[in-house]
Structures are given as structure tokens and as C-alpha cells.
Amino acid sequence: MSQKFTIAIDAMGGDYGPSVIIPAAANALKKMEGAQFQIFGNERVISPILNQHPDLKKNALIDHTDIVVSGTDKPSAALRGGKNSSMWNAIKAVKEGKADGVVSAGNTGALMAMSKMMLRCLPGINRPAIASVFPTVQGKTVMLDLGANLVCDAEVLTQFAVLGAVYARVVQNIGAPSVGLLNVGTEEMKGHEELRAAAAILANVEFPGKYYGFIEGNDITKGTVDVVVTDGFTGNVALKTAEGVGKMSKHFLTDAFKSSPLAMLGYLLSRGAINRMKDKVDGRKYNGGMFLGLNGIAVKSHGHSDALGTENAILVAYDLIRNGFNQRVADEIEQLMSQESFVSAVGV
Numbered sequence: 001m002s003q004k005f006t007i008a009i010d011a012m013g014g015d016y017g018p019s020v021i022i023p024a025a026a027n028a029l030k031k032m033e034g035a036q037f038q039i040f041g042n043e044r045v046i047s048p049i050l051n052q053h054p055d056l057k058k059n060a061l062i063d064h065t066d067i068v069v070s071g072t073d074k075p076s077a078a079l080r081g082g083k084n085s086s087m088w089n090a091i092k093a094v095k096e097g098k099a100d101g102v103v104s105a106g107n108t109g110a111l112m113a114m115s116k117m118m119l120r121c122l123p124g125i126n127r128p129a130i131a132s133v134f135p136t137v138q139g140k141t142v143m144l145d146l147g148a149n150l151v152c153d154a155e156v157l158t159q160f161a162v163l164g165a166v167y168a169r170v171v172q173n174i175g176a177p178s179v180g181l182l183n184v185g186t187e188e189m190k191g192h193e194e195l196r197a198a199a200a201i202l203a204n205v206e207f208p209g210k211y212y213g214f215i216e217g218n219d220i221t222k223g224t225v226d227v228v229v230t231d232g233f234t235g236n237v238a239l240k241t242a243e244g245v246g247k248m249s250k251h252f253l254t255d256a257f258k259s260s261p262l263a264m265l266g267y268l269l270s271r272g273a274i275n276r277m278k279d280k281v282d283g284r285k286y287n288g289g290m291f292l293g294l295n296g297i298a299v300k301s302h303g304h305s306d307a308l309g310t311e312n313a314i315l316v317a318y319d320l321i322r323n324g325f326n327q328r329v330a331d332e333i334e335q336l337m338s339q340e341s342f343v344s345a346v347g348v
Contacts, residue, residue, distance in 0.1 A: 004034050005321050007314065008090040008099035011041035012068045013106025014303045014310075018046045021105065024310035025060070026053035032318045035059070038099050040086040042066055065089055069110045071303060078110030079117065087111060091118050094296040101297030101317040103288075105310060108300055112148055112291060119296035122326060124333035127152070128293035129160050130232070130300070131167065133286050134242070138223025142167050144292060147236035154197035155346045157181065157229055161202055162332050163292040164227035165209030170323040177208075177226035180215035182234060190214060197345070198229075204341045208332050246281065284309035288316030293329070297321055 009025055011018045018041060025037055036059040039046060043064040050057050067085040069078050082088050087106050093099040095118045104111050112128070121128060131144035142164050149156065161179045168177035181199055183191040188199070191214065202211040212225045217238060220228055230238070253274075257267040267274070279285075287309035289300040297320045301313035320326075336342055 003322075004036060005032070005101075005318065006036050006038055006093075006099045007317055007321070008093040008102040009037055009039045009314075010087045010090040010102065010104035010106055011039050011046055012086040013104040013111075014301065014305065015071075015105075016306075017041070018049050020305070020307050021310055022046065022049040022053065022056070024307040025314060026056040027307065028311045028314040028318070029056055029059060031315060034322075035318060037061070038063060038090075038093055040065060040090040040093075041068075042086075063089055063093075069107050071107050073107055073110055075107075075109040075113035078107060079113055082110060082114065088114055091115055091296075091298065094298070095119055100321045101299065103299045103301060103314050103317050105301040105303050105305060105313070108147075108289075111298070111300055115291055115294055115296070115298045119294045119298065121293055122295050122330055122333065124330070124337055125159055125163075125293040126156050127159075128291050129163060130235075131164060131290045131292050132239070132288065134220060134228075135281050135286060136221050136223030140172065140286075141220060141223055141226060141228055142172070143220065143228040143230070143235060143238070145230065145232040145235050146239050146289065147232045148291070149231060150233040152194065152231040154194050154201060157194065157198035157231070158201045158205075158207075158336075158342070158346075159293065159333065160229045161198075161209065161211075161227065162207050162336060163329060164229060165207060166325065166328050166332055167290070167292065167320075168226045169208055170325055170328050171319045172226070174226050176210050178212045178224075179207075179209040179227040179229060180212040180219065180225035182220075182228055182230035182238070183214040183216065186214045186216060188214075194231075201342060201345045204345070205336060205339050207336055208328075243283070246283070285312055288313035290316060290320065292325075295326065297326065 011021050040063045043062050069082045069085045069087045090102045129145035130148045134141045168174045291298040299317040
């Protein structure tokens with residue numbers, strides 16, 4: 001008999017709410033052995049859509065609330081006024097052990113603030129990080145932090161390295177994932193003091209990956225390492241830059257193919273190859289920002305995401321749950337903190 005997992009869904013989050021999130025859950029269910037859902041939001045809106053998906057309906061419960069966190073709410077305002085909202089109650093279900101993880105397409109800042117307050121960090125983790133998977137020339141790379149912590153000291157960056165390496169091992173099945181620190185150059189003397197201190201720690205401790213060294217921005221898409229570690233300020237700038245370059249490239253390519261009848265013919269002849277390229281970099285397939293380091297699984301789906309992207313975010317949560325990600329992190333952090341080289345480096 002397969003193990004049962006329950007995923008809490010904030011059905012009211014994002015730009016499209018239940019009209020996208022419920023079909024996404026129905027599609028994800030087909031790929032999730034032993035999964036069931038607890039769906040939080042306005043029952044009057046959710047029920048008619050849920051009725052269209054009988055298999056999901058048999059494996060889901062609706063927890064009604066009229067309160068919704070707005071996408072424009074500041075985290076502090078969401079904490080004050082968002083209690084008993086669909087987002088709040090979905091996270092609370094994880095805190096109380098009624099669900100194994102939560103997925104929301106709602107306000108990122110509010111989701112992180114509520115998750116940090118209710119779930120807290122795992123023992124030995126100072127701060128949670130937002131992580132996501134990027135397509136690269138070599139395959140896939142996980143990168144963190146993408147915006148949760150604008151400034152990070154060496155100890156926090158080292159913890160991020162552990163979080164990323166454990167993800168690469170237990171979810172991506174990479175035996176000894178390579179870990180790089182994102183920097184302005186690869187030379188040892190480059191970068192600010194916290195980066196150099198983190199490099200010194202990672203080079204001298206045992207952790208679930210192998211330290212590669214400093215990497216530069218172009219190494220992200222090259223797939224030079226399996227795990228890219230950086231502070232949230234740099235990571236978020238890199239993420240938004242990558243998104244912008246993708247949109248710009250699509251714009252230029254479309255303009256080029258529309259430039260003449262001959263170019264249009266070229267497009268028709270190469271359409272198969274272009275579609276294969278688009279599939280490899282389709283952002284919907286990489287949707288699902290993971291809040292790693294919390295004492296509970298929490299995944300953020302992009303607010304603009306369609307059903308395919310939302311389905312992927314749900315599957316990301318499922319992978320973290322079924323692979324026992326948090327327990328593996330707890331074990332690895334305990335092992336890290338027991339090493340003399342780590343203790344002497346961070347002064348604990």
C-alpha cells in the first residue's frame with residue numbers, strides 16, 4: 001500500500017485563482033501516487049470547477065474561507081490582516097500536521113512571511129532561501145537564494161549550499177552535486193568578504209556536495225555546476241535578467257521571421273526545431289519556487305502561471321515531500337555543525 005501525502009492548496013492565489021489551480025491539481029494528481037489535496041478558498045467558486053474533475057473531487061477536501069491575501073499587500077499588512085485567509089489556512093495545515101506541504105500562487109512576500117512565522121526554520125538553519133531550477137546547456141541547475149535574503153553572511157551561504165546539494169541529490173538523483181558560489185570572478189581574491197569566507201568553509205568541510213569554487217553569471221546557463229549559491233539580491237537580479245533575455249530573444253526571433261516572405265518560408269521549414277528549442281526553455285516546466293530551510297514544505301507558483309506551470313509547482317512540492325527532503329536536510333546540517341572546521345570558521 002502506497003504512502004499517503006496531503007498537499008494544501010491556496011486556490012485563491014495568483015492571477016487566475018481556482019479556474020487554473022483546480023485543473024492543474026487534477027492534472028498533477030494523475031502523476032502523484034498516494035496524493036490527496038486540501039483546497040483552501042471560497043467554496044462557492046471552487047466547487048463548480050471541482051465538480052468538473054471527478055477524480056480530483058474524490059481525493060480532495062475544501063476548506064472554505066472568504067478572506068484572500070491581495071497580490072499588492074505588503075508582507076506586514078498580510079500578517080496583520082491575512083489571518084484565516086486561504087493562504088494563511090493552507091500554511092497552518094502544514095504547521096498542524098494536517099498537510100505535508102503547501103502550494104500557493106499568491107503574494108510571494110506574504111507567503112514567505114507567513115511561512116517563516118508559522119513553520120519556522122529547520123534546526124541549524126538561520127534563514128530560508130527561495131530556490132528554483134534553471135534550464136542549462138548541460139541539463140538543469142538549482143539556484144538559491146532568489147530573493148528571500150538580500151544580504152547573507154558566510155554561515156548562511158554555507159547553509160544554502162547544503163540545502164541546494166540535498167535537493168540535487170534527493171530530487172535530481174545527482175550523487176555528488178557540484179556547488180559553486182556566484183561571484184564577479186573566479187579568482188580566489190575576488191568578491192566581498194562574506195563570499196570569500198563561505199568559500200573557505202565549503203573548501204574545508206564535508207557536505208552532501210562537492211565544492212567547485214567561484215563561478216560567474218555566464219556559468220549559470222552553461223550548467224558549469226549543479227547548484228548555484230548566492231545572496232537573494234544577486235540571485236533575484238540574475239533571475240529577472242534571465243527572464244528578460246528570454247523575452248527579448250523571442251521578440252527578436254519573431255521579428256526576424258516576419259521580416260520577409262523568404263524568412264517566413266525559413267520559419268516553416270525550421271518550425272520543428274524551433275518548437276523543440278521552445279520546449280527546452282519553457283518557463284512553465286520550471287515553475288515552482290521552493291522555500292527551502294523551513295520546517296515544512298512550501299512552494300510558490302508564479303502568479304501569471306497557467307495550468308501547466310501550476311501543475312509543475314504542485315509536482316515540485318510532491319517531489320520534496322515524497323523524497324523526505326526536510327529530514328535529509330536536518331541530518332546533513334547536524335553533520336555539518338559537528339565538524340571542527342565549520343565550528344572554528346563560524347565561531348559557534
